[in-house]
Amino acid sequence: MNDPVYQELRELSWRRELTAAEEARLQAWLAAHPEAKSDWEAEAGLNRLLGELAAPAVSSNFTSLVLQAAGRDGAAAARASQSRARGWWLWPSWVARAAVASVVLGLALGVFSHHHYVQSNRLAMARSVTEVYPIVEASNPEVIENFDAIAWMGDLQPRGDTELLALME
Numbered sequence: 001m002n003d004p005v006y007q008e009l010r011e012l013s014w015r016r017e018l019t020a021a022e023e024a025r026l027q028a029w030l031a032a033h034p035e036a037k038s039d040w041e042a043e044a045g046l047n048r049l050l051g052e053l054a055a056p057a058v059s060s061n062f063t064s065l066v067l068q069a070a071g072r073d074g075a076a077a078a079r080a081s082q083s084r085a086r087g088w089w090l091w092p093s094w095v096a097r098a099a100v101a102s103v104v105l106g107l108a109l110g111v112f113s114h115h116h117y118v119q120s121n122r123l124a125m126a127r128s129v130t131e132v133y134p135i136v137e138a139s140n141p142e143v144i145e146n147f148d149a150i151a152w153m154g155d156l157q158p159r160g161d162t163e164l165l166a167l168m169e
Helices: 004-015 020-032 034-052 062-138 141-145 147-154 162-168
Strands: none
Touching: 004 020, 004 034, 020 034
C-alpha cells in the first residue's frame, strides 16, 4: 500500500503501541479500504511476535569490536581511495604530456611546411624572372608598351561561321 496514512500508522506500530486516536484513525481507514485488512493483521501479528523476542545478549567488548571493525573499514577505504587517486593522478599527467607533445610536434610540422612552401614559391618566381629577363632586355621597348593589347588579342576567339572558315582553308 502506498497510501501515506496507512504508511504512517504502520511505521508507528513498528515503534510502539498505537494510541486510542491512532487506533480510531486506523479503523476508519480500514473501513474505507477493506482489502488492506488482511495485510494489517499480518503486520500486527509480526509486530507482536517481534516484541515477544528476548533482547540478544551483547558481549562485554562489543563496543571495542565495532570500533575496530569501523577502523579497519575506514583504513581500507582510505587506502583504496589513495591508490585510485594516485593512479588517476598519474594517468592524466601522462596523457597530458602526450597531448602537449603531439600539439608541439604538429605545430613544428606546420611551421616547417609553410616555410618550405614559401621558399619554393620564391625559388620558382626567381627562376621565372631569370628566364624572362634576357628576352625583355633584348626586345624593343615599344613591344612591351603594347603588351597588354597583344595579350588581349591572343585571347580572342574567332567569330563567325566555323564551317565556312574550314571550307576556305
